Amino acid sequence: MQEQKRGLWAIMTPVQREIRTAIFLSVLGGALLVADMALLAYVMSIPFHESVLFLGLHVSFWNAFCVLGVIAIGSFWLSKYAFLVSHHGAFKLEEILRKRLIEHLAQIPLGHIITTGSGALKKVLLDDVKNLHAFVADSTPMIGKSIATPIASLIALFIIDWRLALASIAVLVVGGAIMRVVMQDSVEHRKSYDASQEQINRAVIEFVQAMSVVRTFDDGGSSFKRYADALLAYKECLKAWIDETAVSAKIGMMVLSPMPTLLVVGGAGSYFIAHQSLSFAPFIAALLISTGMADAMMPLMWMSNFIKKSQASAHRIQEIMAITPLSYPAQTYIPDDASVVFENVGFCYEGHTHYALKNVSFRVPTGSVTALIGPSGAGKSTVAKLIPRFWDVNEGRVLIGGVDVRDMDAEVLMAHVSFVFQDTFLFYDTLKANIKIANPEASDDAVIEAARAAQIHDFIMSLPQGYDTLAGDRGTRLSGGQKQRLTIARAILRNAPIVVLDEATAFADPENEEEIVKALAHLTQHKTVIIIAHRLSTIKDVDQIVVFDAGRIEECGTHEALLARQGLYAALWANYEKAQHWDLRAAKEIA
């Protein structure tokens, strides 16, 4: 694993050149503007119809005026180019980051993507990338200008009159020192403020999230009280924080306003003029540019918020980029048959300390049916997810046809396993294309055949555009059951020899149960089947039942053998029977 550099600047490496160029151009533009202002005073003192000798040249007022104009236009063009360069850099950065992200997402374990969720990933790819865009596009020219203006002003001031330069620096130094003294210990308060900010955000999330649920329970009073308490605590903290920082912030604003500098430079200038050690032009020039240092600070203060936001965005992008991709072998191996074997598999979800699976071994022969059962959290879904490599095992191996799943490339693996209910997703494309994605070479007849087997053909034909109907979020809305049958059709067409299914998701839509049952029957014919089961009646006759408890295999065998053992399965079965006979009437009757 390569060590990645983190942070705002690291993420901008691809557009470093643009950023540097933009900063450079705007520094130049800013400096020219300062020069223009300073020269203004000197040009003003050139008599209208005469010319002065400057560097051995006769310069008339209009000559000088034109030079000023040219400098101004030059500064304008430089700023404009800085802007264009930074914006194009930002566009480029967006493109590069997005392309990298989608490439990377295609390589990391699918489990990460499913647990993170498409909503959160979307936020990163769209919003966070956009934040960085804004930072590169708008901040870089601003940074350039904010650096150039004070430095150029200071240099120009020293050239004009060093005493006035010192006077204007003195204002800033004194102001800074006062702020220092007043601002003591703000780190402590900052921390407690941040903490209470976090708390209020949590309270808000809870209040808002719970509202639609809670409202059906009471009138929202109970959660409103919690919310109101949190608000009150936040208010107190915010007040304390404001009290603590108010004086220094206000002083800061006073110092950075042009008034003090102008007064000091004006006063000192008057004194020097009275003593005839300062003339008209330098004094006016100093008045024009001396506030440049203070003026440039304010936008920088505005920006600190912006930088913080961009840093958070950069961090989120880097977090995704730091996920280790699945490794694929240089040479792929082809499975010998459609058996599935777990060998001493141990697996631990990232960031968890306890193993979700420990020492799991079982064998599913080609063409047989195996059911995985156990209480929720026992590990049965995890087992199913390890087969198509949604995650990789930490210990042991998962073998398909004698080959470790990590020794096959993605296409070979996927050609062998259909994981039905994780991909009930339809693309914004025709229904035909959505089925055909499983096998691009399939003929139309084969597609129709698969749709028939999946009990969805009749429905498709009932649509005005039949197989050419557009599906997906932006197309025709299909019910959950219809989507499921379409994806079953996809799996039937793919014809992978191993089928992994989750009964809970299969029967999420009780109205279509019957059709789904038929569709599944077609899909699983002559296949190796691994099913995560919840309703024990559906799996009574399978070849093998693997019972999980707390990440381990508790027992394994046929229904009859397991019932005879009087172990966990027998208990689950008894429970199941009981649940099946639950009748609300009986409950009321007791009363």
Added chain:
Amino acid sequence: MSHTHHHYAPLRKVFELSIELAGDYQSGYKRSLLFFTSAFIAQGIAFCLFYPLLKALFAPTFVLSDVLFWLGWMAFFGLLFSVLKWKGHDFDYSGYIAEVTHDLRTKLGSALRQMPQEELSRYKTGELNAIFSSNVDESVIHMGVVASLFLQITVVPIVVLVVSFFIEWRLALVMLCFIPSVIPLYVWKRRAGIVEKSDFNEANAALEAGFIEYVQGLPVLRAFNQTGKNAQNLNVEILHVKSVQAKGIEASTLPLLIMGILIEVTLLVLLGVGSYLVDETLLALPTLAAMLVVVSRLSEPLSLFLGVIPMFDLMDSAFLHIKSILNTKPLATKEPNETPQTFDIEVQNIDFSYLGESEKALNDVSLSFKERTLNAVVGTSGSGKTTLTKLLMRYADPQKGTIRIGGADIRSMSNDALMKHFSVVFQDVYLFDDTILNNIRMGRAEASDDEVEEAAKAAFCHEFIARLPEGYRTRIGDIGGSLSGGERQRISIARAILKNAPIVILDEPTAALDTESEVAVQKAIDALVRDKTIIVIAHRLSTISGADTIYVFHEGHLVEEGTHESLVAKEGKYHAMWSAQQRIKAWNVAS
């Protein structure tokens, strides 16, 4: 809720909204504004004192007392400015901001509490979070700063212009030609921004949809090697976003850049015209110099203003979101209030369609649930069964017809009074990050610890709660993930038992549970339903076959009602559902 309102916020509107949102602290806010206005008048005057000061400094005969006189006045007005501005910042720095934030969040909270559920369900949770936390911060925190900037860029130039008219009207006219052009430039910038934005929003929406499709379809795309560079559509969309942005950039940045150089151009023109006037002896050189110094002061607020434009966008949209919540009207309670005499529920000729939908979700439905009977509502999804139960609790008001509880129209009961009569048990349970004790106590705030424990025992949770490290005092957040779905469900039932409402609505409470938890939850429900009017929405018909009355819904109509036996005998809709379920029971994977 869409974010496509294509308008730009005139500065004035942001300003007016600020005043509105200041709410009870309006007077404090207005006082601050008054201080700011006076402060900037003082600042304008201080700047204008350069006219007499420079005149005195460069008078043919230097009179020290004159110079000191004007310097003194300048210092006085400078000081006055600082003091007034200091007072003006009272709003941001004396806790007002904390009060306004608090006030606004409290108002938002009560608005959310009273918002009709139907409106509430139109918001995404993330959207509400943003409005309650960041939007409030964004709008309130900057209120003071924005007001001060707004006043600065209006008041100071006006003072400067007015005074300059008295000093030298011709140059003042020149200023008048240039400086107000900030307004059309600003409008230009915002307009250009809007055109760019609508194209950009479209491109962005396409990218968003494409990306979500990509992430959700990854399991399929990976299998067929259509990821990363090969995801053609997505790559096209990424590039499209880039090209749309590149297209709009010149139009939207030009006005900004022109604003950035506006003051410098004004200075140059003043210099040209002024020097001509000086040459014609219509104007004294020091007056021209003073004018340049004074006008150059206007560049500071302008550049600050440029930096803050994005803030206006933010504030504007934040305000709009906040207002949209505050302006949502709660469902009105009819006078005079009525109180139910019994707990019979009478539904009469109800028509209901959801907001923005033309199709009726319920069509002329009439039925009655008698007190203490067991009633089942069945039907396919979209048949209207859930809508009916929602309307009982006033999720929204039906367009036609009435619902009465014990003779009282539910529209003539306050929300509190109505909700007192209902307990609801859902599939998904919301638990607060608080102790288990408090989570259960939410059913009845004044319940004693013993009563809570009693309810927990009845709901079969006492046993597992007692096993937790801190028992009833265990915080949900500390153990969050380790509670199973069934345990969470039982806690919510304990809450309902404690509430002891006379009407209980059960919405598929056990559908999402595994077999083991199911039995325990069923037992808990048994304890809840005794002696109550029960309305149960169920898919598994065997659970409700003992109901006093079963109501069968189909496409918004009540199509059948009766006991299980009578409905089966009828051979209609119910019969079809019942026999389909019997067939599925017989299915198993291995067949």
